[in-house]
Amino acid sequence: MAADIKQLEKKYVGKEVEFRLLRFAPDKDRAPYFQSFRIKLSQGMTVLDALMRIKETQDPTLSYRKSCRMGICGSCAMQVNGFPKLTCQTQVTELNTDKPIEVRPLANFPILRDLVPDLRNFLKAHESIKPYVIREDAEELDHPTGEFYQSPKELEKYLQFAYCIKCGACLAACPTNATDHEFLGPQALAAAYRYVADSRDQGLEQRLEAVDGPNGIFRCHYAGACSEACPKGVDPSLGIQLLKREILKYRVGAAHKKPAPLAVTPKGLKRREGIPLPPEKTVGQ
Numbered sequence: 001m002a003a004d005i006k007q008l009e010k011k012y013v014g015k016e017v018e019f020r021l022l023r024f025a026p027d028k029d030r031a032p033y034f035q036s037f038r039i040k041l042s043q044g045m046t047v048l049d050a051l052m053r054i055k056e057t058q059d060p061t062l063s064y065r066k067s068c069r070m071g072i073c074g075s076c077a078m079q080v081n082g083f084p085k086l087t088c089q090t091q092v093t094e095l096n097t098d099k100p101i102e103v104r105p106l107a108n109f110p111i112l113r114d115l116v117p118d119l120r121n122f123l124k125a126h127e128s129i130k131p132y133v134i135r136e137d138a139e140e141l142d143h144p145t146g147e148f149y150q151s152p153k154e155l156e157k158y159l160q161f162a163y164c165i166k167c168g169a170c171l172a173a174c175p176t177n178a179t180d181h182e183f184l185g186p187q188a189l190a191a192a193y194r195y196v197a198d199s200r201d202q203g204l205e206q207r208l209e210a211v212d213g214p215n216g217i218f219r220c221h222y223a224g225a226c227s228e229a230c231p232k233g234v235d236p237s238l239g240i241q242l243l244k245r246e247i248l249k250y251r252v253g254a255a256h257k258k259p260a261p262l263a264v265t266p267k268g269l270k271r272r273e274g275i276p277l278p279p280e281k282t283v284g285q
């Protein structure tokens with residue numbers, strides 16, 4: 001393995017590579033255009049590193065988003081050679097360096113400037129599905145008497161969907177989003193399933209209002225491109241299909257989500273004075 005990496009470095013370090021970057025300054029350009037830059041590759045260089053090098057050494061006006069540089073924040077997602085990718089996780093040596101490497105802002109989003117997409121509608125869609133646990137027992141929320149129990153099996157039902165970093169790559173890959181900009185999109189729909197599948201949640205009815213409209217969940221044709229594009233291993237198309245099932249179950253009246261029980265007080269547990277103990281019996285039994 002170490003030998004392979006050494007071979008790659010020998011082949012690529014110092015090689016001059018062309019990057020074709022989409023440029024667009026709405027205050028002065030009538031339309032987006034491509035501009036080419038040539039840089040020498042250095043060891044372990046990612047596409048984001050290349051953009052940073054270009055900005056530092058050739059054009060300080062180049063605009064793009066980045067933050068963590070370790071695949072966690074999701075802000076550096078862009079189209080690299082036509083595919084949505086986290087640029088901080090894409091090694092230049094993974095690409096064909098004999099041809100120009102093309103970098104554009106994420107597809108299916110308006111462009112704010114150069115490589116920066118406008119994510120406002122995307123974030124609004126996420127907000128619209130109420131991305132938080134909804135409970136009916138307001139009294140318990142205001143004056144908690146214990147924790148809500150969740151078994152490892154219950155956690156498994158939604159865990160992979162909780163790994164979403166809201167990078168937008170799935171929307172850039174989605175053919176429905178490409179033709180219907182009002183479509184809620186795979187991220188918001190998978191996030192809705194993440195909460196519906198959470199045993200502590202009681203917000204199914206409220207979320208249905210958000211996801212089951214004319215531009216909602218049933219516009220998804222199950223192309224599966226979102227799941228291929230996701231850099232975090234989330235499978236939004238699976239979440240969407242499972243959410244469709246929950247909706248159909250709800251419509252035929254077969255689903256009756258029970259509230260998650262409060263954790264049973266372990267025998268002999270004593271709390272600090274003034275804080276009431278949770279009941280010995282689980283609520284909802």
Ligand code: SF4
Pocket residue numbers: 074163164165166167168169170171186187190229230231232233234236
């Ligand atoms: S589901 Fe995956 S691709 Fe879509 S926003 Fe979340 S992390 Fe990004």
